[in-house]
Amino acid sequence: MDIMGDRTLPALLKEKVDIHPEKLFIAFEDVEGNQTTKAYREFYEEVLKLGNALLDLNIKPGDHVTLHLPNNIEFLTTWFALAHIGAIMVPTNILSSADEMHYVINHSESVLLITEEEHVEKFLQMTGELPTIQHIILTRFKNQSTTLLNYDHLIAKASTDSSRFPEVRAQDVVGMLYTSGTTSKPKGVQVTNANYIFTGELMSKCIVATEDDRMFIVLPLFHGNAQYYSSMPALVVGGSIALTEKFSASRYFKQAKSLGATVGSLFAAPIRMILAKDYDANDKDNPIRLVLFAQSIAEHQIQEFEEKFDLKLLQLYGMTETVGIPLINPLNGIRKNLSIGRPSIGYEVKLIDENGDEVPNGAVGQIAVKGVPGRTIMKQYFKNEEATRQTLQNGWLLTGDNARIGEDGYFYFVDRVKDMIKRSGENVAAQEVESVLTQHLAVYETAVIGVPDDMRDEAIKAFVILNKGMRVTQEELIQFCKVRLAKFKVPDSIEFVEEFPRTPVGKIQKHILRNSYSIK
Known part of the structure; x- marks a missing residue:
């Protein structure tokens, strides 16, 4: 048996609720600065209620449900409610156009859409072109509607009785994340219960997370980054989550302090945006010990960020398909943040040429990651056997990204094979x-x-x-x-x-x- 065993998201959440029923699980700040908190038990009860409400709407195991939401507590609740009833979350970018959403909903054959009033109009204009959609639910909805369902009303009427929930298994798909490829149409990456638990276990050990850590999520929840690298390690160790509706460069550390965040996750661009703002010396007094980041930034920017805000930066490499992070700099070793690190727990990584042969150290080759589909790497692409065959070959996931291995044994990103x-x-x-x-x-x-x-x-x-x-x-x-x-x-x-x-x-x-x- 591997580290995931036969565990599922519902079982993992229940375990943590039993251990920490009254402990704060989520601290959320919306765009207006209002803060809301949820304890483990409180969150769990809402998950059970939503699960029952979805069953009442005839959502069945294997059904796809599109989430078109900004960062909010309802996003997390829906994710876990769907996992409890065997349905599959399809999270999408709220910036996506109507044409882009038309493709994702129809390709995924989603039966339910959950969104907010601000974004619903683009869907109402094409309801006749979305034949599989049976209902639309609006979160944080204060008005009345005869055709749209109110999330809060559904929760208020629902039961916490889980006796009619179907049995779910570790290998069941619970998330499908659409990712852009070299073709014009995005691909649906299937992520299982075991996948999510693996990345939570992996990340928590790489960053030495404890139940006292609070993961700071400012990147969108529809991204694998926020799900894989922040939400899951928090749950695996029984920690907590600090969530903001939107990223703010000028308020990043003020929000971190207000929400009690200890570990952040950013891309290179937000880091540069924070550095571009006028420096407030008070921001150095913050609770963050570590910020994970992806994509290269200049050496002087790394040094400036660490010194100004008194924390460690840690560059890693991963993608939606790898689920976990196959490469990361060592937290307690020599951090070479101009590199993407060294292979992490549970992965084997090599660089290959166009023929699939491993290249020597110092030469440029495509990053290939060894893993088990549906456990340590994605299960497959939805309704795309050819793309799955091209990406998963003989136990290796071909990333489409080029790198080289330095004399120091660290991997250095070069460019993208994919356009x-x-x-x-x-x-x-x-x-x-x-x-x-x-x-x-x-x-x-x-x-x-x-x-x-x-x-x-x-x-x-x-x-x-x-x-x-x-x-x-x-x-x-x-x-x-x-x-x-x-x-x-x-x-x-x-x-x-x-x-x-x-x-x-x-x-x-x-x-x-x-x-x-x-x-x-």
Whole structure:
């Protein structure tokens, strides 16, 4: 038996409730600064009530339920309520456009949508195009509606009796996280009970978490980061969660102090945003001992952040598909935060060439992670056997990211095999942006790349060839994209060109575009 055994999320939560019934589990601050707390028992009872309410709505084991929510307590409650009845959470980005949500809901065949009044209009405009959706529930909803269900009303009428809950198993899928790929359509990553428990066990041991720790979640809960690296280790050790509705660079440490947070998790871009704000010396007096981060930042920024706020930074590497973090810097060893660390507990990591052969130390190769599908790595992609076969090969998960191993044994990130852009912590598939741009009548062909950006990791730059005789401005094309793409996917700049550098078979050579941009 491995470390997960046959445990499930419902069993793990019940265990912690039995041990810490009155202990604070969640401290939440909304966008207006109002704070709400939930003890373990209080949270658990609401989970049971929501589980019963969902059963009353005929939600069955294996059903997909789309969560289109900002960070709030209801998000966490719904996640665990669905796990209790064997249903599957499909968390989505509230910035996603109607077109993007149309695809996710229909691809996932979701039977229920849970969102908020602020975001519901884009769904109401296409209800006839979402044939599987049976109900829409609104959280934090203060008005009356004849067609939409009120989360609070459902909870108020429901029972805490769990006797009619179905049996759930460790290998059951409980989450499906859509992640952008090199194609224009995102893929649904299936995550099991065992997956979530594994990453909680792994992370808690890597950061030496205890029941006195309070994980600080400011990144969106729909991301694997907040679920894998913060929520799960808190629950595994019987700790607690400090949750904010939105990230605020100027208030990050003030919120941490107010909510009692001890361990944070950020991307490189938010760290740079915090450093760009006027420094308040009072922020050095904060309870945070450690901030996990992903994506590279400059050495001087690492040093400045640690000194100004009296904490440790710890760079790691993971992705939605790996579930846990296969690479991380050692907390109690030599932290080389310009690297992505060394292999962590429960994983084997190697670098391979195009033929699948391991490359020697110092050479660049694709990161491959050895794991067990549905336990230490994702189970599979939903309704996408070909993508699953390409990613999971002979017990190894191929990440699509290139790295090299230094003489010190640490892994150093090089670039992405996949044509991806990392903008402020969000993955953007270049082809997705290209497919939208080419929908414009004036556009003949386009190539989209990521270019270095001091604040957002990468900015999105599009090169466009126009149809003969057609004219359009950069501003008009950007506005065209704003209507069809989430805000973080919209190009920052557009350059009109006459031709693209190409291979002999006509493929656009994006590396030449990147090089030409970097020397300007």
